[in-house]
Amino acid sequence: xxxxxxxxxxxxxxxxxxxxxxxxxxxxxxxxxxxxxxxxxxxxxxxxxxxxxxxxxxxxxxxxxxxxxxxxxxxxxxxxxxxxxxxxxxxxxxxxxxxxxxxxxxxxxxxxxxxxxxxxxxxxxxxxxxxxxxxxxxxxxxxxxxxxxxxxxxxxxxxxxxxxxxxxxxxxxxxxxxxxxxxxxxxxxxxxxxxxxxxxxxxxxxxxxxxxxxxxxxxxxxxxxxxxxxxxxxxxxxxxxxxxxxxx
Numbered sequence: 001x002x003x004x005x006x007x008x009x010x011x012x013x014x015x016x017x018x019x020x021x022x023x024x025x026x027x028x029x030x031x032x033x034x035x036x037x038x039x040x041x042x043x044x045x046x047x048x049x050x051x052x053x054x055x056x057x058x059x060x061x062x063x064x065x066x067x068x069x070x071x072x073x074x075x076x077x078x079x080x081x082x083x084x085x086x087x088x089x090x091x092x093x094x095x096x097x098x099x100x101x102x103x104x105x106x107x108x109x110x111x112x113x114x115x116x117x118x119x120x121x122x123x124x125x126x127x128x129x130x131x132x133x134x135x136x137x138x139x140x141x142x143x144x145x146x147x148x149x150x151x152x153x154x155x156x157x158x159x160x161x162x163x164x165x166x167x168x169x170x171x172x173x174x175x176x177x178x179x180x181x182x183x184x185x186x187x188x189x190x191x192x193x194x195x196x197x198x199x200x201x202x203x204x205x206x207x208x209x210x211x212x213x214x215x216x217x218x219x220x221x222x223x224x225x226x227x228x229x230x231x232x233x234x235x236x237x238x239x240x241x242x243x244x245x246x247x248x
Contacts, residue, residue: 004030006162012061014047021047022217034188036208037197044217045197049164053084085155085163089171091147093139100135103154125153129183145176149183165196201245205229213237
């Protein structure tokens with residue numbers, strides 16, 4: 001296997017009862033990739049990304065991460081999730097903990113780092129996203145955009161090899177979207193490997209190294225942002241883009 005390959009997905013299938021979300025999905029994600037997944041709701045985007053850290057168990061097929069089969073029986077899911085960070089639509093912060101505690105709790109409990117070391121790391125990351133002054137605030141005192149930036153910092157603090165974002169701006173007030181996308185964009189420029197499910201086409205176009213268009217449980221088309229947005233080949237891709245942006 002290529003040493004730069006992080007995820008290798010082979011013939012992935014996911015069913016919920018009699019409903020098949022996708023079948024025969026294969027894809028490769030390499031170090032440094034910023035893979036942006038776009039497409040209509042219900043096309044399988046979120047289910048696919050949730051399979052990558054086993055929040056959803058694939059029905060069939062294989063997922064290899066850094067050469068290891070994560071779908072194998074007895075695989076250590078918790079160890080995997082330390083390497084594969086996830087940021088959700090809803091921020092999933094602990095409301096009874098301060099911002100600082102939300103970030104340090106996994107460092108001290110899971111990574112067994114000292115309180116001092118964890119605090120230093122958290123404050124450094126908070127500064128990076130412009131929220132060092134909120135360290136002692138509680139989530140209820142923050143805006144949606146601030147909460148999502150904290151959620152990103154919490155995922156980053158674990159030092160993951162890849163970050164997964166499942167529609168990170170869809171629960172935000174429109175005015176808050178830009179500040180969160182800017183943080184994700186900055187991380188992309190720093191070379192962090194990411195897989196992002198989003199409806200933000202401008203972001204996909206500007207930040208993605210590769211864009212996947214998913215519909216009906218299939219990767220209908222993929223390519224560079226320029227290929228997908230400027231020269232889409234598939235009729236379904238063209239139809240979708242014509243409805244969401246004026247590029248065609």
